[in-house]
Amino acid sequence: MHPKRIVITGGASGLGFALAQLAAKAGWRVCIVDRDEERGEAVIGSLQRLQPDSFFMPCDVTRISDLERVAQTLTDRWQGIDVVVNNAGVAQVGKITETSISDWQWIIDINLLGVVRGCKAFIPLLQKEGGGHLINVASMAGLLDVPNMSAYNATKSAVVSLSETLENELAPDNIHVAAVCPSFFKTNLGKGMRSNIEGMEAKLDKLMASSKLNANDIAKTIMRTIERKQSYTLPHRQGRVAWYLKRFLPRSWYRRVLHKATK
Structure with missing residues (x-):
């Protein structure tokens, strides 16, 4: 049995x-794709020391041609793929009245359509393989409704809905689909963030620094999700509690809880 083959968008950092x-340490063959070519070339060596048959490809998820080129390379080099992780994403913070349409278009093109393009490029490889895993990285923002984040929340909510739909659609193809919904954790999400709220960068840094989980912890939950074929991954306990409150409390009660939590 050959080692699992995994492709990860936004795979050069965070x-x-x-x-x-983690995948390389487990002996999987790893393809990381990222628009940051300099970063990708800098880190691929550390993966190849763990698993020699790993490689990096520059790729912008806003261009379907880039993703199709990656898919063709995976077919030529590995004869297919077992696990697809649509991970690339950006952040936008601001009141809806102060968020430009161009910012909406920017975040939709990356966070939502970037995942859609990844699905369209890589699902045929999973179907040809007779099954596999499709992991879409969303966010607790896709399940909750924190104010002043309408664009970000909407894109991540759409990724959750897309994942749920594809879980049904791809079941006959033996393709496991999951939505990963972490809360804030220490990552480079703020690096390309667009915000029109003063001091948001510092507040985001504080939220990420306060997380009890880091990127490696979240990655471990994704590996378990693949192993157990779970539909959702909600790594943060506080995020899970908030989701349960939203689902089971009357809306007016939940809004009071949310207001206190976000003051």
Whole structure:
């Protein structure tokens, strides 16, 4: 039986790279793709020391041609793929009245359509393989409704809905689909963040620093999700509690809890 083959978008840093390291340590063949070519070339050596048959490809998820080129390379080099992780994403914070349409288009193109393009490029490889795993990285923002994050929340909610739909659609193909929904954790999400709220960068840094989980912890939960074929991964306990409150409390009670938590 050949080692598992995994492709990870946004795989040169943060959660994507943490997952790549775990997969390589497990003996999986790893392909990381990222638009940051300099970063990708800098880190691929550390993966190849763990699993020699790992490689990096520059790729921008806003271009379907880039993803199709990766898919063709995976077919030529590995004759297919077993695990696809759509991880690339960006953040946007701001009141809806102060968030430009161009910012909406920017975040939708990456967070939602980037995942859609990844699905369209890589699902045929999983179908040809007779099954596999499709992991879409969303966020607790896709399950909750924190104010001043309408664009980000909407894209991540769409990724959750897309994943749920594909779970049904791809079941006959023996393709396991999961949505990963972490809360804030220490990553480079703020690096390309667009915000029109003063001091948001510092607040985001504080939220990420306060997390009890890091990128490696989240990556471990994704590995378990693949192993157990779970539909959702909610790594943070506080996030799970908030989701349960939203689902089971009257809306007015939940909103009071949310207001206190976000003051």
